[in-house]
Amino acid sequence: MLTSTVEPSTAARTRPSYSTFPVSVVRLQRRSESFVRVTFGGGSLRDFGTTGLDQRIKVILPLPGIGVSAFPDGIDWYASWRALPEQLRNPIRTYTVRAVRPEAAEIDVDFVLHGDGGPASRWVAGAAVGDELAIVGPHVEAEDPLSGVEWRPGDARTVLLAGDETAAPAVCSILAALPRETRGSAFIEVPCAADIEVTDAPAGVTVTWLPRTHTRRAHGVALSDAVREWTALHLAGRAAAGSVSAVSATEQNDEDDIDIDHGILWEVPQQRSTDDGLYAWLAGEAGAIKSLRRFLVSESGIDRRRVAFMGYWRAGRAELN
Numbered sequence: 148m149l150t151s152t153v154e155p156s157t158a159a160r161t162r163p164s165y166s167t168f169p170v171s172v173v174r175l176q177r178r179s180e181s182f183v184r185v186t187f188g189g190g191s192l193r194d195f196g197t198t199g200l201d202q203r204i205k206v207i208l209p210l211p212g213i214g215v216s217a218f219p220d221g222i223d224w225y226a227s228w229r230a231l232p233e234q235l236r237n238p239i240r241t242y243t244v245r246a247v248r249p250e251a252a253e254i255d256v257d258f259v260l261h262g263d264g265g266p267a268s269r270w271v272a273g274a275a276v277g278d279e280l281a282i283v284g285p286h287v288e289a290e291d292p293l294s295g296v297e298w299r300p301g302d303a304r305t306v307l308l309a310g311d312e313t314a315a316p317a318v319c320s321i322l323a324a325l326p327r328e329t330r331g332s333a334f335i336e337v338p339c340a341a342d343i344e345v346t347d348a349p350a351g352v353t354v355t356w357l358p359r360t361h362t363r364r365a366h367g368v369a370l371s372d373a374v375r376e377w378t379a380l381h382l383a384g385r386a387a388a389g390s391v392s393a394v395s396a397t398e399q400n401d402e403d404d405i406d407i408d409h410g411i412l413w414e415v416p417q418q419r420s421t422d423d424g425l426y427a428w429l430a431g432e433a434g435a436i437k438s439l440r441r442f443l444v445s446e447s448g449i450d451r452r453r454v455a456f457m458g459y460w461r462a463g464r465a466e467l468n
């Protein structure tokens with residue numbers, strides 16, 4: 148039985164930021180070689196929050212024979228879920244809301260197909276209309292409507308967005324919501340050319356898709372090269388304009404030894420930028436993002452308060468819950 152509930156960190160709030168929404172699959176669309184769009188429906192989704200951007204959600208996957216019936220509700224759902232015997236503990240995975248249609252009580256989520264090595268990818272490969280799951284996501288009346296959203300550019304008007312296929316839904320949602328005067332670049336690395344989508348972005352933001360099959364290079368290499376090249380040009384442009392604001396690695400209190408095999412790479416600026424300079428957002432495989440973090444912060448001296456770095460998954464390791 149699933150009813151409204153909240154994330155542990157928000158339990159003290161008067162109004163919960165997150166709720167549990169019982170859902171079923173209403174449509175499945177194979178978007179491309181690597182992506183399946185799942186449309187979830189359910190009456191309670193009329194109360195789903197609509198901020199969009201890189202809004203993250205938890206997808207509660209069904210267990211054979213019992214579906215999501217054992218998934219606990221209430222404020223302490225997470226602690227209760229952890230206390231369940233393993234055979235009753237539904238797999239939980241993190242995804243991005245690609246579209247929200249409260250009037251139709253529907254949301255879309257774009258899943259990457261990456262084989263049968265994980266419960267989410269395995270589920271979506273065999274998903275059928277009518278499958279019942281649950282989504283833990285933002286409530287429309289949440290006290291903090293930006294809970295679970297990391298895109299916080301403040302007044303920045305030059306943006307750099309970079310991500311792999313798991314970040315493509317977030318990057319596309321952010322691009323579509325950018326103020327039209329925004330300038331900058333977005334780089335999206337995907338498995339193959341068929342995964343390229345038509346993207347809605349301001350005229351001043353260049354969107355570059357980087358299909359790996361074109362280059363036959365390993366995951367993250369094309370993204371890394373593109374970000375390095377863009378950063379060199381950006382810094383050269385700022386130097387030519389006499390507005391260099393790089394800070395030294397020491398000043399940045401760099402912590403490059405983040406252990407991405409036992410922890411989560413998640414470093415996002417807490418304060419919003421109050422000038423119209425750069426804001427960068429990078430998400431994808433943790434090893435690739437960690438190396439981009441080192442390049443931008445330690446080698447290029449970009450102020451880490453201007454960059455959000457997020458390890459969305461880690462090669463060779465299932466999502467930690």
Ligand SMILES: Cc1cc2nc3c(=O)[nH]c(=O)nc-3n(C[C@H](O)[C@H](O)[C@H](O)COP(=O)(O)OP(=O)(O)OC[C@H]3O[C@@H](n4cnc5c(N)ncnc54)[C@H](O)[C@@H]3O)c2cc1C
Pocket residue numbers: 203240241242243244256257258259260261264265266267268269312313314316317458459460461462463464465466
């Ligand atoms: C905030 C956030 C938003 C996200 N949004 C999306 C989204 O919208 N769409 C999306 O598809 N993913 C998204 N992800 C990534 C997704 O949560 C992970 O890919 C997750 O590990 C998938 O779960 P799984 O059960 O399929 O695999 P797991 O059980 O977690 O992992 C099993 C194995 O598969 C490998 N693996 C996991 N993901 C991939 C991959 N993409 N390619 C190759 N190997 C992989 C792991 O390294 C591991 O070896 C997001 C992650 C975060 C943190």
